[in-house]
Amino acid sequence: MNSVIGDVLPLALGVAISVVPIIAAILMLLSPKAKVTSVGFLLGWIVGIVVAVTAFTLLSSVVPTDSSSGSSPVVGTIQLVLGLLLLVVAVRQWKSRPKAGETPKLPKWMKAIDNVTFFSAFGLAFLLSAVNPKNLLLAVSAGVSIGTAGLDAGSTVIVIVIFVVIAASTVAVPVIAYLIAPTKLRAPLDKMREWLAHENALIMALLMLVIGVNLIGKGIGSF
Template sequence: MGAVIGDLLPLAIGVAVSPIPIIAAILMLLGKHARTTSLGFAAGWLAGIVLATTIFVFLGGAMDTDSGPSTTASWIKVALGVLLLAEGVREWRARTASAAAPKWMGAIDEMNPLTGLGIGFALAAVNPKNLIMCIAAGVTVGSGVLDATGEVVAVAVFSLLAATTVLIPVLGYQIASHRLSGPLERLKVWLEANNKTVMAVLILVIGVALIGKGVGGLG
């Protein structure tokens, strides 16, 4: 269990620092329907991570052996690591370029909780970078020779850690909204200025780690 959780930590961090969901949550918290829309978004974000990860737990479980992960699971990790490396290089090259915000961000003030839930789910389960890391987490858990309880615990730990950067500000706002407006605004500005660099470095590190784990499983 400990080894599997250790392998999941960098993947969870990779999902957690994804800038678009954090910026979206902040915009919702600074918008007209801050409390309700942000709660829907946080619920969708967490549900998307759990679902995407759980699906690939079953795939990883179908490929494991009594002694550890199969060759197929190891090759999948290598392939996912290569994809992350390619994405990390792309992000690094584009780190100084200005990018327009997604159109849906401009309509955040008019969103209801159900719309927020759908956007949160899509950003977690459909966004390619996050999906790759959820796939890697699912395969890691499924091929980790854990019993059913261990798999549930591992998915829960990964999902909660991966969702913390959205859950904490949303839940904190419900408790102390008047104290968070200033810090949230400053965090949004910082993320908009630095998100590509931070994400590129992190994706490159995770990609290398995944390739290393996959190659190690082939030995």
């Protein structure tokens, strides 16, 4: 189980470092309906991650392996494809990084964040966590690692819980902290939003590069 946890930790970190959901959560925390929308967003974020990684874990658990050698061409092929796709994401993130003095472009729907309700915040977060292409690739990668490891049900649940806790932490921490001390966190949250908008593309490019290369290596080793 420990080796599987080691495999999914960087994948969970990749989900956690996602600029759009983090900034969306921060904007909700700075909006008039902060407590309602931020909680809905957090719940949707967690549920989306759980659904995605659990679904791909269950699908991967039926992938055939060679019992004599432990190799699995199917798993290897999946990991190679996912690794290559993550390298593509890394290149796109690198190219999208803002130049010196340039203001990062954020989704237009963020301008309407003050009008978001609990349920729309929940649905938005669910889509960002479970359907967003980058997060979906990472969820598939985590599901493949967990589902093909041959773990018992209890160990599988533990690994998924660890993955979800880490992946959801960057949204959960500011939301929970704001609910505890809203007044003190307004200025720090605004500074965090600005920093993430400027630096996230570079961080994500490097992270996707490392994870992609790692998956390609694992894929080659599975043949």
